[in-house]
Amino acid sequence: MELLAIIFVAILANNIVLNQFLGICPFLGVSKRIETSLGMGMAVIFVMTLAAIVTWIVDILLLVPFGLTYLRTIAFILIIAALVQFVEIVLKKTNPTLFRALGIYLPLITTNCTILGVAILNVQAAHNIIETIVYAIATAIGFTIALVIMAGIRERLELANVPGLLRGAAVTLVSAGILSLAFMGFIGIVTL
């Protein structure tokens, strides 16, 4: 039940992009087409889960026992950067098709603040390893959903007759705001 609540909150009620306003850069940058936004979403699900597990282990085994929790930010950034690089190298060898499909998005994830955000939120909420994994996957799915919905809206906007004043970035941000408003409606359905 606890885990179900985590999943619901992470995907809908406390959506990382639309309610917590993390990862706005890829949300606006990679949401032009549904296909690319799905690719980005898959990459984020993969990296976020891995990063959450490794940062949790490092935090529990190294930082907390030695009283070095003030090193969390730099340690986590180091882990995430190395992890993304590692995934990139392995993927290039084992699955060149997926590697090319992810393209620039994979290295971009290194500096995606949702990844660091989830790692730190996990530690702050004192999640155990199961909760950490579930929270990371659910958050990444929430990110993907936000991205895909936005891409769908933008694909339709391209064919719509938008007033000249609003065309381009303006109408994108306005629709993102309305989308965020819609997701605010989930707040309060479940409380942790």
Next chain:
Amino acid sequence: MDLFLSLAIIGGLGLLFGGLLAFAAQRFAVEEDPRVETICDLLPGANCGACGFPGCINFAENIVKGSVNINSCIPGGKAVCDSICEVMGVASAALETKLVAEVCCIGSAAVAPDRFEYHGVKDCKAAMAYSGGFKACAYGCLGLGTCAGCCPFDALHMGADGLPVVDLERCTGCGICVKACPRNIIRVVTADRHGKYVPCNSKDRGKVVREVCEVGCIGDKACVKACPRGAITVTDNLAVIDSAKCDDCGKCVPACRRNIIKDVIKTHH
């Protein structure tokens, strides 16, 4: 103590990850043929797809594999082909002729009226989906500029009369616009062709063409009779001039009852 501990842990993590990455880089090294990169740099980089591959990098890979003709890059032309041949160490196999796009319709809105008013999406394919297009002539240019929008070389623009105009200096003959046009009014021809051409695409019978367009070919074969070299043939009510046989004598021009036979458009050198 704290200082050394933090140094050791962050340093240790750094060393660990550095070692891991070094190991991974060796263990999972991908051996890439350096020629792929070199060839990809030589290619125009427009990822136009005229070679039949999704992008320049895929084309370069297939050149190195030897599974494609080196001269398949149409936009690159002779210069690019020659430099790739140099990289690959083979004799030049360049196509000597440059290709360009030719628009086969001069039926602007002034001379070829519409059947109904269209207020939909400004895209020829979308317009075609709506009752087969708003233009009375079923073969004429809709003029919404889908072809101009898809040209990766900025070589196609919509003229003042609402018809596409090819910038022959920039056009590479890649054929993307040919595929984009739902009415097939654009074709790829050799840039060194000469003589006259019939800028019409209508396969309708003469009576129908007269009703819908003032400058459409009616296929009455007056030009065929006028041509001393037998260069003109009429198939499906549309006259076509074979530029290989045409010697540009110009006898067909006054013979044409609709006065639509034109000089082929060439670059001015």
